[in-house]
Each structure stands twice: as structure tokens, then as C-alpha cells.
Amino acid sequence: MTSSCRQISPLLEAFGDEELAADKLLEVEQHLVDCDTCGERVRLNQALHVSVRSAVRAAAPVMPGFEERIAQALRAEALREEAVDTVVEREAQHSRMLSWRSVVPVAAAAALTLVWAASTSKQQAQNDGSATEARLNTADQLLEELVDHHMSARGPQVTEPALLSQLEPEVGVPLTLPSLKAYGARWEGANVVPVNNQHAASLRYTMGGRHVTLYVYNSTRVPIESRLTARTVRNEHVYVGTRRGVSIAAAEHRGVGYALASDFNDDESAELVAAVY
């Protein structure tokens, strides 16, 4: 190796990568005209470059079906985005009229008024009865379905929190995992369950050996509050009731509904559901 080679050698790699500054490029090219050894180094570097590229590409072909899998995942993500945009837009429309904190108590009061009216005024019940009855029947059916799912021992579809977002397209609302660790709850997994011809995410927890199911759903499509009692926990409006020995506590936040099924008492259920968002 000549002294000239010693100066040029450190530049050969950047020369091969076409990253050399113009003045150095000229210097290297002039040297290569007369130096076979450095010329051979450049050719060997190039051969290594070609071989690495072909070995890596040959080792990782895009297998049949993988492209379709990715396309489906991206389309599901696009649907989820659309669902979120819809929720945000609806919320914006609502906030232009009244904030949900105002709307929910008013709606609850209206529902209670209807219930009260139904029990005290036969005539009025006949006028409003059909709509109210339909609403109550729907709420009854929803509560029954939530209790059924809570009692069933179906295995979870998803056990990794990072994969919860895969359920979002079916459920139609953003899904984040409430930890509830402060209450000693341990998350076991999640499913999608049918509720009133819609879908809700069913998140299963255990707390001291007791099972807790937290349903997350589009609150406009799964109205269950009319069969529950309104109460306030830490300035949050929640609705609580018991069905077949299972306590159900529900709340709504930014268009997302949360319903918690457990064998806790109503106070405990209300406390828990107020902590999920």
C-alpha cells in the first residue's frame, strides 16, 4: 500500500456510495487511473453491494396474500377514521346547540317524566305510550343482552392492548383501554358482541376474583339509560340499575357509551363506571 493509497483508501467507501464531495471525487478518480489495487477495492465493494442487495431481496419475498392482508388492514383503519370523524362532527353539532352535560340531564329528566307520566296518567300514556313503551322495551332488551354477555364464558378475541384498535371498525368508536388498576382490576381481554343489532366492545376484567365486563359502544345506537336511575359521581352523570342480580352502571363521554356489568352493588358500579374515561 503506497502512501497515496493510504490517503485515498478511507474515501473509497463514500466514493462507491456516491457521497463524496466534488474535490475529493476528482482526487479519487485520478488515483484510480493508475492504481489497480484501489480499483479492485472499489470493484469488490461494488460486488458486495450487489450481493447484499440480491440476498436481502431474495430472502424476503412478498408472499401471496400479504399484500391483501395489508390492504384490508389499511381499509379497516380508513373505516375507523371515518367513524371517529362522524363522532367528532356529531359532537360539534351538538355543542353548537347545547353541551352534552346539559343535554344528558335534560334527556334523563325527559325520560323520567315520561315514565312518571305513564304511571300517573292513563290518557297521556295512551298518547305517548307507544313511543315510550318502544324505548323502554329496547332498553330492557339491551340490558338483558348485556347481562347475557356478561354471564357467558366466551374467550377473548384480543388480549394485547395494542390490538384493541383492530376492533374499532366493528364497534364504530375509538377504543382505549381503561386501566382501572387503582381499583385492583386486571384486564383479561376483549371481544366484540352484538347489542341491539349494533356492536359493542366487551372488555373483561377481574377484581379480586370477581368478573367485571365493561362495554364500550356508540351511545347514540345503544340507549340503555331509560331503564336505569340517574345519579352523580364526582360531577359525572351516571345511570345505575340491577338486572337478574347483575349491577349495570352506564355513562357517556364524547359520543362513546360505557356500561359496566358486575356483581358489585350500585354504589361500587357507579364509582367504577365514572372512572373509565
Add this chain to the structure above:
Amino acid sequence: MSRKVSISAREFETQAIAQLSALLGVASRLTRNPADAQDLVQDTLLKAMRARDQFEAGTNMRAWLLRILTNTFINRYRRGGLERSVLDGPDADPLADGWISASTMESMRDPESQALRPMLEKEIKRILDELPEEFRLAVVLSDVEELSYKEIADIMGCPIGTVMSRLHRGRRLLKGRLYEHARALGIVGPEALVGDTSEKQEPVIDLSQYREKRVARS
């Protein structure tokens, strides 16, 4: 001048699918496992889809996706950053340090394909997988994806000088291992040292002989 623009989900899907082969190649060499590589690519593209309004129009979409892929890999598989494992063996490049003749280097190449001899090429993937991750990633991004030093620096989150150092050390290790392999296969014979002999290394002293000398002196 680059600017951030929001591209539609459909447009993003088209552009992302076009980069699938490149992403899978890099992911495979990072994870060294085909199933993990596929999961890594899927995670990367979903993250990129959610963050596509951050993509700057006019810049390299492949480099942007590879940066997300590298970060996803580090966060998911290597919470402490890229693995800095130490490869056994000399950190010297006999092919660049003037030890090996031009004719020996030439015998390692296949003149027709402009690549290494097929018998050596077969070993490349294995040797590449044995490199420390940060060297392996630099070599793959440069030699396979043909990205610039600047783009590799952006992806790896380090200065350009560090990229050059990682590339140099990665290739040096690769070539050293390939040269050993070529000798084992008889593709190249024993090489007399060439070049400046004043830089010839001192022979390694045998420990038992050294002890015997010490005992004899005492």
C-alpha cells in the same frame, strides 16, 4: 420546498403497497423472523396511515416509512434502543488495509454478474444476520435501499458521521467474514502480506512459551 399535506386514505394505501417489498426486506433483516417481519410491516403502515398528515410532500415516502418502521422495531422489540452486541473476531478489514493483493480480491468476485462469487453470496444473509443491529441496519439501508447518508441518519436518529462509521464497520465485518469463508472454501489461497511491511503486526506470542521463558529467566 417540502410541505405537509394530507393525502387520502386511498392514495396512501396505493403508495404504501408500492413500498411493501422494501419494508419487508428491511423488517426481515431487523427481526430475522418472517412472521415478526410481516407484523412489523403491518404495524408500521397502520401507524403511518394515522400519521400521514405528517408526511411532507416532495420528500421520500420510502425513507419516511422506513423511519417509522425502525422506530416501531426499537419500541416494540428493543425498548433500550438498537442492540449493541459485540461480534467476535478481529475488527479489521484485510481487504481494505493493504494486506490482500488485488488478484485475491478479484478472485472473490464473479466478473459476469458484477457480484461476489455465488459460493460467497450464499453466505451473505447468514453473515449479515450476525452483525450487530446498528451496523446491519446501516448496511441494508445503504446497499439494499440505496438511501443517502442523510436519509439513513434521519431514519436511525444519529449524525451522518455516525452513519458513515456504522456503515464502514458493518462492511468491514462483512468483508472480513467473507474473506475467511473464501479461504475456508479454497476460493482464495493463503495470502502473503503485501503493501507497506513496516505496518506488519507483531506476531502473537504463545502464552506457554512466554511462561517457559519467564520460568527460565527466574
